[in-house]
Amino acid sequence: MSEADTAVLREVGAFLGSLAAGDLAVRSRQGTAHDAAAWAVRKRGLTGCSSARWAGSITKATHDQWALARRGQAAHIGWLRGQVTQIEARLARPLGAKASKREGLVRGYASRGEWHAKSRRLQALKDRLAAVEADWAAGRVRVVRGGRRLAHTRHHLDDAGLSREAWRERWEAARMFLAADGESGKRFGNETIRVTDTGRISLKLPTTLAHLANAPHGRYVLDATVRFKHRGEEWLDRITADRAVAYRLHHDLPRGRWYVTASWQRATAPVLPLRAALARGVVGVDMNDDHLAAWRLDVHGNPVGEPQRFFYDLTGSADHRDAQIRHALSRLLHYTRHGGATAIAIEDLDFTDGKGREKHGRNKRFRRLISRFPTARLKARLVSMAAEQQVAIVAVDPAYTSRWGAQHWQRPLTSTNRKTTRHDAAAVAIGRRALGHPIRRRTTPPPQHRSDAAGHRTAQARPDTRRREETRPHPPGPRTRCVPPGRGAKAGDQCAQHRSGHTAEHASWQQDSLPLSL
Structure with a gap:
């Protein structure tokens, strides 16, 4: 400039x-x-x-x-x-x-x-x-135009390390107004602040300041040019077709730079049916205060590959925190796309009513944990960024995912070469709930000397698999003292009861049909 x-x-x-x-x-x-x-x-x-x-x-x-x-x-x-x-x-x-x-x-x-x-x-x-x-x-x-925080800094200049003149420059820069909405059909999509395809910027000056014009029709053309590295091709397509683009110019005094922000309204992303979104599996994501734990699952609910962790640091300024979240979500989306999945399962968490002392008492450590938990920001960012990558987002019930994941999946997925953490197991539980599978697994078969000699399988199957929810037949006879098949008072009345369609998870006695591959 x-x-x-x-x-x-x-x-x-x-x-x-x-x-x-x-x-x-x-x-x-x-x-x-x-x-x-x-x-x-x-x-x-x-x-x-x-x-x-x-x-x-x-x-x-x-x-x-x-x-x-x-x-x-x-x-x-x-x-x-x-x-x-x-x-x-x-x-x-x-x-x-x-x-x-x-x-x-x-x-x-x-x-x-x-x-x-x-x-x-x-x-x-x-x-x-x-x-x-x-x-x-x-x-x-x-x-407060200019920001309440900056206005409060005026009374604490020594703590902020600013002089009165430096604060005044920041205050004036924050209160400037250089923003104009776009208009479709006009040249390059905006008549007030125009940015050409070559990056040349021109402004339509107000009537009072028309004497500052250096171009016809009361316009001022800047010597500097602008480039859009992020979504530059999409921006170029819009201005070439004269579609509306809104611009905002702001001055970053600490860096000594001027920035141009371009924005436009995009078409609503189509919502895929749940079955189509989960046709190639899902990536279960467990959100934490310092990282995202992710694991890809196939359509049968089996974990595939190795678990992944995407860390972020939520200390520092708001811009730094936002950049950390965007970087972590970008890595998550790349992992999802490279793995072949087209859906991400996350918990539908909301801590807006549960951050105060009246609910959690003197547990200051836990209150600080949920206070810095970026649930709303993560979900908003993930939905907008996933729409660009054509990845569906599935929100699931967060009840008991961490507890049941640690109870039923942490130990079976741990080997000599891989140590599965509680967060990795929770990611598996979240992914299985999105796929419609129960989280809790069946116990191991009984010993050979009992009546169930063959035993039942520790397995899972899709909800649409035939005969998966029927009762296990009992061999009739005097030794077992069982009624013939289909004759009991509760025969055929075993509810599936898992959270995708019912009120609770599978009980320990229900049977599935497909073997588990670990």
């Missing part, structure tokens, strides 16, 4: 940022009384000093920011109500009372001091809840 380009972008971004800040204040004052007519009034007021397209981009960004703040406000209200309900329930219990799942009772607080501290916290939470509910009823949101 040349100095002239940098100066023009800063001036345009600061001017449009001031318009966006004023528009956000107007939108916040309107609250829930806002409608299409009020939106049109705001847009006409901004068009006179900028342009119709800049005004449309600003008003749309303002509305999206207000809506995001409202969703966060609703989530905060739900969290406060949950905390108030939990504390009130525990305060109503006697000191030291134990919890009872059968009667639906929570445990009481351990001491009188803790009870008193929680009663004070209850009043503080009620006051916060009343204030947030009043804002919600009035449609009032609290948004």
Whole structure:
């Protein structure tokens, strides 16, 4: 970037940022009384000093920011109500009372001091809840353009290692507005911020800053060019066909660089039927706080190959954590594609209601573990990245996968050359549940001197295999004192009862038909 380009972008971004800040204040004052007519009034007021397209981009960004703040406000209200309900329930219990799942009772607080501290916290939470509910009823949101963290840093410059001038530059860069939505049918998919197929960038200047133009029709063409290494071919196809592409320019002051972000709306990915997605097996994935444990299974539920682990580090900045997650998921998708599978099975985990002390008590280590567990971010990233690789995602019930995996699969899959961990066994359990197979295995056959001399097999079969769920025939006769086949009170009434279609897993006495290959 040349100095002239940098100066023009800063001036345009600061001017449009001031318009966006004023528009956000107007939108916040309107609250829930806002409608299409009020939106049109705001847009006409901004068009006179900028342009119709800049005004449309600003008003749309303002509305999206207000809506995001409202969703966060609703989530905060739900969290406060949950905390108030939990504390009130525990305060109503006697000191030291134990919890009872059968009667639906929570445990009481351990001491009188803790009870008193929680009663004070209850009043503080009620006051916060009343204030947030009043804002919600009035449609009032609290948004800091530029970021609340950066605004808080202004009062702690020594701790952040910044001078007042350096902080001011970051604050102004964060409050700039240089974003424009695309429009299909227009040249290169965007009239406001145009990026040609050769990477040349040009901006339609606001009316107030038209004197800065160096090209016809009030446009400014930058000397620098841009390249898109990620999905560059897809971007090129879109602008060649004049399809809508939205752009955003932002200044990274610590690195001293300008970045251009291109975005567009993709077609909805088709949803494959479950049977088609699992036709070539599945990769079971056990999510942990520092790695992903994966193991590929064939259609019969047998583990194939060696287990894999994809590590990530969730310490540091948000950009670093996001990069770590994307790198781990990229390796997982490559492993899935190279193995021949077309589906990934993950647990449908959600810890939004289970991170507080009221549920897990003083187990600080476990609360920290589930607090840094990136379940929502992992699932969102995995779904979007898997759609690019045409890999289906199957979410399964997480109940007892770790326990039953360790109980039934860790020891059989361990050999002298391979040590199977609890997480690897859980990945097998998750994959089998996605395939519709039971997790728990049958016990080994009885000794030869008992009535079942041939014994039964430790095996599994697909749910559609014929005669897999029927009762085992008993040889009639006086020695065994058994009724003839099909004559008992419970004959033919043995429910499969596995989680893919029933309420529980296989019991230890049910029979499958295909041998297990380990």
